[in-house]
Amino acid sequence: MDPTDVAADIDLDGTAYLNWGASGPAPDRVLRAAREEQRRHERYAHSTADPYGYAGEQFAATREAVAALLDTVPERVALTDSTADGISRVANAVDWQAGDVVVRTDLEHPAGELPWDRLREEGITVREVPCPGGRFDRAAYREAVDGARLVCFNAISWFHGTHLDVEWATEVAHEAGALVLVDAVQSPGQAALPVEAWDADFVVAAGHKWLGGVWGAGFCYVRDPERWRPRHLGYYAIDDYDAPDQPAYHPDARRFEVGTNSLAPYAALREAIDVHEAVGLDTIRERQRGLVERVQDALGDRLVSPREPESGLVAFDCGEEPTARAFVEEARDADVLVRSVPRDGWVRASVHAFNTGRDVDRLVDLL
Structure with missing residues (x-):
């Protein structure tokens, strides 16, 4: 499959959509998969009097698809509602003690900040590591993780588009004896997720950005599931309801799952993964790089992201926040969608292989 085939399957009524890093529009075939799955569950599964058994089969198929995407095994995959949901489930699985230390970077999305801020109320200390230019300050990082219980950071900076090491x-x-939680939500659909090579304890992501899924389907890789007894708990986490000692968790990452979810977002996630496999990550990256470079060339010294493209996230400096907001509004009036980010005066374009050259040209004309 060619990226242009996917682009043709995304009808946005003339809008140049360059905000994939926030939310990606799903191709029509992904939307059809969601609709058809919802109907099968509401009609076929209920007519057989086994909607729960049917749902279990579909969730299992989704874990298998996600495991293939991550190059891991389904037993290490838990399904979540979103990246933020996955982070919160991890936060609620750790047996925190007053005096524990959490380390995060200054690049985190609020999803990677708020759970730890809440834990301050229980005596947890939060340390923040600077990442100038979207890179680890390695000396500061080594110092910060000393004595830490958990470290949380991005795989790709949502500000700069840089890949962190x-x-x-x-x-x-x-x-240093710390757990590692990686927020990898900017990776699926534009970068590999070699979770086994990363060796992190947890990796969380979702399918509604570069992957082109729909809202409501996330996932969490858990390296050592049996180690954890999550407090964010529901019947989906339980293996044996008749066991004398409850909760009798599943022996795998399903212990991080909770309860009844709609099947539609997970059917969309499977279809979105199939689309990207059909196109191929190398093809996606090659086409994306060419489009990104066209934007970078027009930006000149306003470019904040690396000159050598690392992702489809292209940040540039408009000088001050009001100017950035004004540019975003001007672009929206021209049916070109980009966004500002919480850095003084920065605007971010998210360029995908599924964009067209004309999409990029329309942004360049505004620059």
């Missing part, structure tokens, strides 16, 4: 950061954290 996940393997290095995980190794350093583990040497």
Whole structure:
């Protein structure tokens, strides 16, 4: 499949959509998969009097699809509602003690900040590591993780579009005795997720951005599921309801799942994964790079992201926040969708292989 085939399957009525890093529009075939799954569950599964058994089969199929995407095994995959949901489930699985330390970077999305801020109320200390230019300050990171219980950071910075060195950061954290939680939501659909090579304890992501799924389907990789007894708990986490000692968790990552979810977002996630496999990650990256470079060339010294493209996230400096907001509004009036990010005066375009050259040209004309 060619990226242009996917682009043709996304009708946005003339809008140049360059905000995939926030939410990606699903191709029509992904939307059809969601609708058809919802109907099968509401009609076929209920007519057989086994809607729960049918749902279990579909969730299992989704874990298998996600495991293939991550190059891991289904037993290490838990289904979640979103990345933020996955982070919160991890936060609620750790047996925190007053005096524990959480380390995060200054690049985190609120999803990677709020759970730890809440834990301050229970005596947890939160340390923040600077990442100038979207890179780890390695000396500051080593110092911060010393004595930490858990470290949380992005795989790709949602500000700069840079790839952080996940393997290095995980190794350093583990040497210090800390757990590692990676927010990888900017990766699916535009970058590989080699979770086994990363060796992190947890990796969370979702399918509604670059992957082109729909809202409501996330996932969490758990390296050592049996180690955890999550407090965010529901019947989906339980293996044996008749066991004398409850809760009798599943022996795998399903212990991080909770309860009844709609099947539609997970059917969409499977279809979105199939679309990307049909196109191929190398093809996606090659086409995306060419489009990104066209934007970068027009930006000149306003470019904040690396000159050598690392992702489809292209940040540029408009000088001050009101100017950035004004540019976003001007672009919206021209049916070109980008966004500002919480850095003084920055605007971010998210360029995908599924964009067209004309999409990029329309942004360049505004620059």
